[in-house]
Amino acid sequence: MSSIALASKEKRNERTDLPVRRRDARRIGQVENHDTLAAKLNNLKDGDTISVRVKRFDSSRDAEAHFESFAVPYSKWMRVLDVLIYISDELESDLSYRWYCGSKMCGTCAMRVNGREVLACWAAAEPEMTIEPLRNVPVVRDLTVDRQPYEQLVLSLTPWLERGSPYPGFPEPFTHKEMKLASKALDCISCLACYSACPVVGLGDVTNFAGPAPLVQVGQMALDRRDSMDRARDLIERAGIFSCVSCYRCEEVCPAEIPIVSGVIEPLKALAYKRLPEELPHQNAFLKIIRRRGRIDPSELVMRAQGLLLLRSLGRAIRLLLRGKIDPIRTLFGRPIQDMGHIRRMFHFFK
Amino acid sequence: MKFAYFAGCSAQSTCKELNASTRKVAEKLGLELLEYRSATCTGSREIRAVKPYLFLALNARMLAMAERDKLPLMTICNTCTLNFLDVIEMLEEDLNAREKVNNSLAEEGLEYRGTAVVKHFLWVLLEDIGEEKLRSMVTHPLTGLDIGAFYGCHITRPPAHYGFFDSRNNRAIERLNGILGCKSIDYSGRTECCGFHTAASEETVAIKLVGKHLKDAIDHGAAAIVTPCPLCHTVLDAFQSDMEKDLKTRLRVPIIHLPQLVGLALGLSPEELQMDRHMVPFNRKTLRRSVPIKEKRRDRKIDPAL
Numbered sequence: 134m135s136s137i138a139l140a141s142k143e144k145r146n147e148r149t150d151l152p153v154r155r156r157d158a159r160r161i162g163q164v165e166n167h168d169t170l171a172a173k174l175n176n177l178k179d180g181d182t183i184s185v186r187v188k189r190f191d192s193s194r195d196a197e198a199h200f201e202s203f204a205v206p207y208s209k210w211m212r213v214l215d216v217l218i219y220i221s222d223e224l225e226s227d228l229s230y231r232w233y234c235g236s237k238m239c240g241t242c243a244m245r246v247n248g249r250e251v252l253a254c255w256a257a258a259e260p261e262m263t264i265e266p267l268r269n270v271p272v273v274r275d276l277t278v279d280r281q282p283y284e285q286l287v288l289s290l291t292p293w294l295e296r297g298s299p300y301p302g303f304p305e306p307f308t309h310k311e312m313k314l315a316s317k318a319l320d321c322i323s324c325l326a327c328y329s330a331c332p333v334v335g336l337g338d339v340t341n342f343a344g345p346a347p348l349v350q351v352g353q354m355a356l357d358r359r360d361s362m363d364r365a366r367d368l369i370e371r372a373g374i375f376s377c378v379s380c381y382r383c384e385e386v387c388p389a390e391i392p393i394v395s396g397v398i399e400p401l402k403a404l405a406y407k408r409l410p411e412e413l414p415h416q417n418a419f420l421k422i423i424r425r426r427g428r429i430d431p432s433e434l435v436m437r438a439q440g441l442l443l444l445r446s447l448g449r450a451i452r453l454l455l456r457g458k459i460d461p462i463r464t465l466f467g468r469p470i471q472d473m474g475h476i477r478r479m480f481h482f483f484k
Numbered sequence: 485m486k487f488a489y490f491a492g493c494s495a496q497s498t499c500k501e502l503n504a505s506t507r508k509v510a511e512k513l514g515l516e517l518l519e520y521r522s523a524t525c526t527g528s529r530e531i532r533a534v535k536p537y538l539f540l541a542l543n544a545r546m547l548a549m550a551e552r553d554k555l556p557l558m559t560i561c562n563t564c565t566l567n568f569l570d571v572i573e574m575l576e577e578d579l580n581a582r583e584k585v586n587n588s589l590a591e592e593g594l595e596y597r598g599t600a601v602v603k604h605f606l607w608v609l610l611e612d613i614g615e616e617k618l619r620s621m622v623t624h625p626l627t628g629l630d631i632g633a634f635y636g637c638h639i640t641r642p643p644a645h646y647g648f649f650d651s652r653n654n655r656a657i658e659r660l661n662g663i664l665g666c667k668s669i670d671y672s673g674r675t676e677c678c679g680f681h682t683a684a685s686e687e688t689v690a691i692k693l694v695g696k697h698l699k700d701a702i703d704h705g706a707a708a709i710v711t712p713c714p715l716c717h718t719v720l721d722a723f724q725s726d727m728e729k730d731l732k733t734r735l736r737v738p739i740i741h742l743p744q745l746v747g748l749a750l751g752l753s754p755e756e757l758q759m760d761r762h763m764v765p766f767n768r769k770t771l772r773r774s775v776p777i778k779e780k781r782r783d784r785k786i787d788p789a790l
Binding site: 159162165332377382392394423439446449456459472476480 | 522524639762
């Protein structure tokens with residue numbers, strides 16, 4: 134559908150007081166918040182003024198970052214990158230940002246616009262924009278970030294493929310199914326949008342989670358049928374893969390639309406579990422409890438996953454007990470759900 | 485209106501009050517709920533990741549039960565909802581997997597055909613009951629109660645299911661708040677992650693992720709936070725005192741389940757909705773503190789007639 138047709142459809146739906154139709158409730162807010170490209174393009178017309186705030190910082194000179202405001206005249210189809218080019222051509226030649234291809238290929242122009250990671254070359258300009266550099270990586274100057282920590286992290290995770298069997302010659306016989314996950318991961322342009330969006334990476338040293346982008350790089354190799362390297366220990370210890378909280382922030386911002394959580398991180402978790410199940414008490418406890426009870430008993434899960442470390446949070450356990458949030462009698466003597474025999478056979482079936 | 489009802493593990497253990505209040509509210513709304521006593525866990529993120537086929541089978545089993553009874557399946561947990569939606573999609577895409585899964589279900593006389601409909605309680609309220617009908621049922625508008633919404637991840641992301649370019653644009657709970665008569669507070673953490681899925685082994689992550697958002701919600705004037713997910717509730721409520729220690733500041737903001745908020749507006753009392761079972765209790769005091777009150781002394785005995 135052309136964007137003009139989209140835009141007119143958008144306009145018809147502009148009224149926000151319309152009743153919610155079937156299957157619409159999960160998208161409430163999309164229209165009133167202009168959450169589509171068509172709506173964004175509708176927001177501005179030729180000759181409008183865009184007000185832009187850019188976060189500026191020079192690591193060799195400034196102690197702290199500050200914001201600088203610019204007014205940029207809008208012209209049709211203007212992207213965030215065009216706004217930046219206008220600023221550096223006409224208003225502030227000193228502004229630093231990185232771009233190369235301008236067409237969603239090189240992955241160098243990722244930045245945060247109004248709190249969301251986008252590629253400057255692919256995002257439409259908005260009437261009001263706050264443009265910041267990516268998070269979780271050091272800033273060199275203004276919107277230019279230092280990619281070296283990320284590149285070193287990727288290097289430490291052996292981002293290459295090791296064949297277990299000799300090369301059979303070209304073409305190698307693959308099915309789509311065999312290459313489904315790896316080929317998705319291969320769409321990655323290393324723009325670091327996901328790395329910046331990840332809340333766990335944002336916590337710094339609290340975990341050793343490598344973050345979505347490095348794991349996608351590993352996934353390109355590890356999820357390829359030809360790879361025979363045992364990556365389980367690296368994934369668990371070096372990449373901290375089980376620290377992923379499955380929040381899907383990475384999938385949301387990925388310009389290559391890679392299903393990072395469900396198509397990369399989870400298959401990598403499966404790979405790690407297959408090789409080293411004994412090192413993953415949380416996952417084992419979960420399976421064990423479902424196999425025995427059919428449902429999760431949180432107290433048992435926490436006890437099995439943490440073991441003696443649980444004593445650290447004894448105070449909380451007592452408070453939870455007082456409110457009836459945990460039920461030791463049920464944990465110890467609770468009966469499993471009905472039809473448990475069938476569930477157990479299901480476990481056996483998919484062993 | 486009849487629904488197959490899937491409560492999930494959390495609402496039957498740590499958040500029993502969610503199950504109880506959903507049933508009470510459903511009764512008020514005229515929803516008939518059919519609960520399956522043999523319903524299992526949907527596999528959360530753990531089985532989903534490490535045993536993909538078992539994950540498909542566990543979910544397909546419950547979807548097949550709802551299909552058998554020709555009922556839409558109502559959920560009250562974000563993670564369960566997303567698991568069901570994902571399984572529906574995966575079994576649509578991969579017919580070999582569907583066959584394999586159906587082979588394991590055949591023994592129980594079940595077959596998954598791909599016609600199941602899954603709806604979170606929030607969507608049932610807005611789609612099936614409808615805004616107008618719901619508005620007409622509100623007997624006790626929550627005027628003066630300032631509510632911050634905490635969506636949780638799996639009801640607004642991934643974009644493949646919910647279609648948002650930016651998940652922060654979701655306004656479903658705010659829309660509901662409007663119907664119930666309370667004011668919605670905007671704050672930074674509305675659609676952020678609670679960190680539940682690693683909390684059993686790494687609770688520091690959850691504590692550090694959420695504390696700052698609760699602080700922000702309070703700073704913006706939230707008297708309580710409402711969440712559609714019992715997993716978020718567990719982190720926000722049970723770990724709140726740890727967040728206070730981490731931030732070295734007082735939070736004490738009550739976290740309430742979505743059905744409880746609806747229940748209050750429909751005239752059920754906080755006690756009936758078991759709101760005293762929370763670690764940070766929501767009681768008549770909270771309700772009253774949020775509406776402008778005349779007397780200054782807060783520790784005064786609460787008038788039982790209120």
